[in-house]
Each structure stands twice: as structure tokens, then as C-alpha cells.
Amino acid sequence: MLDMLTWLPENVSTFGEGIDEAFAFIYWVSVGIFFLINIIYITFIIKYRRRKRSERAYYTHGNNLLEFAWTALPFVLFAGIGIYSDQIWRDIKYAELQPNPDVTVEVMGQQYMWHFRYAGSDGVFGHREMKFISSTNPFGIDPSDPNGKDDVTLINQMNVPINKHIQVKLSSMDVIHSYFLPNMRIKQDAVPGTWVDVWFNVDKTGTYEIACAELCGDGHYLMRAELNAQSQEEYDTWINQQYEMKLASLADPNADTAEGTQQDTTQTASNDVAGGE
Numbered sequence: 438m439l440d441m442l443t444w445l446p447e448n449v450s451t452f453g454e455g456i457d458e459a460f461a462f463i464y465w466v467s468v469g470i471f472f473l474i475n476i477i478y479i480t481f482i483i484k485y486r487r488r489k490r491s492e493r494a495y496y497t498h499g500n501n502l503l504e505f506a507w508t509a510l511p512f513v514l515f516a517g518i519g520i521y522s523d524q525i526w527r528d529i530k531y532a533e534l535q536p537n538p539d540v541t542v543e544v545m546g547q548q549y550m551w552h553f554r555y556a557g558s559d560g561v562f563g564h565r566e567m568k569f570i571s572s573t574n575p576f577g578i579d580p581s582d583p584n585g586k587d588d589v590t591l592i593n594q595m596n597v598p599i600n601k602h603i604q605v606k607l608s609s610m611d612v613i614h615s616y617f618l619p620n621m622r623i624k625q626d627a628v629p630g631t632w633v634d635v636w637f638n639v640d641k642t643g644t645y646e647i648a649c650a651e652l653c654g655d656g657h658y659l660m661r662a663e664l665n666a667q668s669q670e671e672y673d674t675w676i677n678q679q680y681e682m683k684l685a686s687l688a689d690p691n692a693d694t695a696e697g698t699q700q701d702t703t704q705t706a707s708n709d710v711a712g713g714e
């Protein structure tokens with residue numbers, strides 16, 4: 438019952454082990470201190486109880502050695518945890534230490550869905566600006582930039598190849614959301630008006646949950662997407678299909694648009710995930 442660590446979802450991230458070790462270390466230190474404090478507490482209640490009705494309370498002005506000890510010990514403990522976890526944290530969070538990306542995906546949070554954007558077949562993201570953001574243009578892609586025309590956008594579905602450095606550029610178009618990938622050991626706030634870089638590297642194919650971890654309104658619980666981690670071949674096939682659908686929709690704007698089709702399949706897929714739990 439004590440071992441809540443088994444509640445953690447499967448780790449499929451290359452840096453997840455470090456996070457889990459730090460988590461376990463802090464968890465067991467807390468469990469140890471919890472029992473230590475309660476044992477001392479109960480012992481003292483019994484040992485120093487009033488035995489006779491006539492017994493008077495006795496006051497002390499403290500003990501310098503004791504006070505020094507219970508100030509110094511937590512200081513050493515917290516400073517130690519800080520130094521230890523920074524070794525893990527820096528590789529994940531420090532922008533200048535992030536590895537060169539193999540794939541870059543832009544992620545935009547919106548009440549209550551996630552938008553994903555891939556550079557088009559030209560490999561270049563079209564210029565974007567906050568002022569162009571609208572319900573039909575969640576990333577604010579500049580309509581006058583030809584590079585943006587073929588960019589692929591998806592709702593609630595993100596595909597990535599395994600064993601590759603995935604760079605996520607994260608933002609929000611309304612309120613603060615939090616991009617949470619439990620299996621990747623990633624949780625990062627998405628803040629309107631600013632872009633934050635996040636990276637991960639999945640080492641196992643599969644479908645994983647993407648959730649919003651910041652209470653963002655009454656539909657917060659609906660804000661889920663899925664991450665499909667694929668082999669490089671599968672991913673290449675998938676992204677090429679996306680390029681083709683996008684180019685087809687550009688050539689014939691009246692045809693059933695690629696985006697519409699993607700939305701439909703995504704909807705079915707997320708229902709399956711939700712129903713399976």
C-alpha cells in the first residue's frame with residue numbers, strides 16, 4: 438500500500454529514468470520522515486502526559502543545540518535534493534543544453550483541444566504572428582507567406598518517430614494550459630503570448646496519452662490528445678500522406694479538405710482511447 442510508485446505509468450522516455458529515480462528518492466525520504474515524526478509525537482504524548490491532577494506544566498526556554506540541529510538538517514536535505522535533481526533537470530529543461538531536433542512540432546493549447554503543426558513538404562514552417570491567430574488559424578500562420586500554405590495542422594493527434602529527438606514549440610491561444618505526457622515524464626505550462634521549447638525522445642512504439650494538466654475551464658477534462666510513436670518508416674509514410682492530403686486540398690479547395698478528414702479520424706481515435714479506460 439505504501440508503494441505508490443507503481444501508480445506511475447510506463448516510462449518510454451530516454452530521460453524518464455532519472456525523473457523516476459528522483460521521484461522515488463523524494464518519496465521514500467518523505468515516507469521515512471512522516472513515520473519518524475509520528476513515532477516521536479506519539480511517544481512524547483505518552484511519556485510527558487499529566488500523571489497527577491495536581492501536576493503543573495513546566496516551560497522551557499529552548500535548547501540551542503536542538504534548534505541548530507533541526508534548522509541545519511532540513512537545510513542540508515533540501516539543498517541536497519536541489520543539487521541532485523538539478524543534474525537531471527538541466528538536461529531536460531535548460532534551453533541551451535537541448536539536443537538538436539530531428540523533428541519539430543508546434544503545439545497550441547486551446548479550450549479544450551490541442552493543435553499540432555508540422556512544417557509542410559518544403560520542410561519550412563510558414564511565418565506566424567500572434568495577430569493572425571483566429572479560430573480557423575490557431576497558429577496565426579501569416580496568409581501572405583507561401584511557406585505556410587503547405588503546413589500540416591492536426592487536432593488532438595500527434596505522430597512522432599521513435600528514437601529521435603522531438604522538439605516541441607509550445608504555446609496557448611487563450612488561457613494557461615499544461616502539456617502533459619505522463620509516459621514521457623513531461624509536464625510543461627503552455628502560456629499565451631510566449632513560446633516554450635520542450636523536447637523528448639520516445640524509445641517504444643505505441644499510443645500514449647497527452648493531457649492538459651492545468652485547470653483551464655469547465656471542459657478541462659476533455660482536453661486530451663494522443664501521441665502515436667511510430668517506427669521511422671511508419672512515420673515517413675504517415676507524414677507523406679499528410680503532405681499529399683494538404684497539397685490536394687490546396688489544389689482543390691472545394692474538395693473534402695484534408696483537415697476535415699483528419700479531424701474525423703482523430704475524433705474516432707480519441708473516443709476509442711477514452712472508451713478503453
Ligand SMILES: [Cu+2]
Pocket residue numbers: 546547548549613614615649650651652653657660
Ligand atoms: Cu487546458
